[in-house]
Every structure is written in structure tokens, then in C-alpha cells.
Amino acid sequence: MILRTISDLRGVVAGWRPATVGVVPTMGALHDGHLSLVRAAKAECDRVIVTIFVNPTQFNNPDDLAKYPRTEESDAALLAGEGVDAIFAPRPEEVYPQGFATTVSVSGVSEPLEGAHRPGHFDGVATVVTKLFGMTRADRAYFGEKDWQQLQVVRRLVADLNLPIEIVGCPTLREPDGLAMSSRNARLSPEARAKAPALYRAMQVARTGDLDRARAEILAAGFESIDYLEVADLGGVRRVLVAATLDGVRLIDNMAV
Structure with a gap:
């Protein structure tokens, strides 16, 4: 209906x-x-x-x-x-x-x-x-x-x-390679889709406190830009939060610290 x-x-x-x-x-x-x-x-x-x-x-x-x-x-x-x-x-x-x-x-x-x-x-x-x-x-x-x-x-x-x-x-559902499921993923080219899981891997690095290395890994994977990659307390819970652009598509993700 x-x-x-x-x-x-x-x-x-x-x-x-x-x-x-x-x-x-x-x-x-x-x-x-x-x-x-x-x-x-x-x-x-x-x-x-x-x-x-x-x-x-x-x-x-x-x-x-x-x-x-x-x-x-x-x-x-x-x-x-x-x-x-x-x-x-x-x-x-x-x-x-x-x-x-x-x-x-x-x-x-x-x-x-x-x-x-x-x-x-x-x-x-x-x-x-x-x-x-x-x-x-x-x-x-x-x-x-x-x-x-x-x-x-x-x-x-x-x-x-x-x-x-x-x-x-x-909870966030993820593809087997770690990429968070999102309607925007359909706009990624096959080449960009192969690069996209770098966002998940970088968040795992950021959880250890090495934000500079995490940002470098995102850009090295082929993302065009990073709007933010931070550890923040939102809703009383510390999370790694990231937004970055790949293939002209802006992707966001987060995970608990």
C-alpha cells in the first residue's frame, strides 16, 4: 500500500x-x-x-x-x-x-x-x-x-x-570489505568502489589516536578531499567520524572508539 x-x-x-x-x-x-x-x-x-x-x-x-x-x-x-x-x-x-x-x-x-x-x-x-x-x-x-x-x-x-x-x-551494516552501506555507493564507478573501503581502514587507524596517518591513508587511496576526520563526543559516546569525497561522491562513516 x-x-x-x-x-x-x-x-x-x-x-x-x-x-x-x-x-x-x-x-x-x-x-x-x-x-x-x-x-x-x-x-x-x-x-x-x-x-x-x-x-x-x-x-x-x-x-x-x-x-x-x-x-x-x-x-x-x-x-x-x-x-x-x-x-x-x-x-x-x-x-x-x-x-x-x-x-x-x-x-x-x-x-x-x-x-x-x-x-x-x-x-x-x-x-x-x-x-x-x-x-x-x-x-x-x-x-x-x-x-x-x-x-x-x-x-x-x-x-x-x-x-x-x-x-x-x-547498527551500521557493512559490505564484506568494510564499506558502510549507503544509497550514495551506487554512484561510485567500479574503480572508485574498489578504493572506498580505505575509509573504513582509516577509521580503525584513527581509533588508535593517529589521525594524521589516517588522513594520509584516505588521500593515498585516491579520495579527492576530506571534510573532516575527528574523534568526537556526540550523544555521550566517543566516535571516530569522517566525511570524504571519492569520485565526486561524498561518503560519511563513523565507528565507536
């Missing part, structure tokens, strides 16, 4: 109550990492909604938005195989109607790292997530730990705004 409007979505959810409802927010181009979130939601909730919406307000680069993969038909087939109860795939004008003028902004945890390199990104994330929670009226929401800073931003906004939803973080 693919739903396009908020009114249809709310009608379906109202018919499910008092069932426990879980939501997995995505931008589509689904892979096994997304499906692991769906399975976690299925294990804990009576009904599961997956949202598919390429959110324009979280892209600070128009080219990145234009190039983001859109694969709704194959996504729907994957989700049908997982037994998802509903897909909510609204059009942009349904989410941001004419005259829309509200932004949710989370200070502090949103400001370094991704926040510093992508101005406005987390405002877009916080706004659309808040809206999706209100639209779905879900009891639990599932996010991957690959986007660790995003997960901490969402947890902060839910706590600060007293939103009646539980945020569940799920």
Missing part, C-alpha cells in the same frame, strides 16, 4: 489503533541497511510504515539533490518482500505546501562536523523528521547509526520538544 497524502496516511493509522506503529524514515534507493531497520521495526511493532521522501530542505547542494537516486518501484518491491504495512511517499508539495514558513533548528549537537560543512542541512533534517512524526503518529522511529550525528540531532529534538515517540538506533 503506497500512500501519497497525509489524510490517507492518518486514516490508515487510525484504523490500526491500538496497534503499536513503527516508522522507518528514508529517502529511498533502499539497500540492506535500510531493510535491517525495517526488520528491527517489524520485530518490535505491530504495524510498520516506511517513508520515502527525498527531502529538498536538507540538501545544501542543488546538484547533490538532482543526482540523488530515485528508485521507488524497486524500493516498493523490496518493502513488499519484508511485509511492510504501508509506504508513505508524499510529493514535495504535500510536505511543504505553498506558504510553508516554519523551520525546526537544533543547536549544539548539530553545529560541528556535518553542520559546519553543510549549512542548513540539519535544520532540513529536523524539520522533515518532526513533520513525519506528526504525519505518521508513530510510536517508534528507527534510524541507522551510520548517520550518527543525525541520530543525535533527532534524539535531542524529541527530548526537547517532548514528542511522544521512541527513537531506536540500529
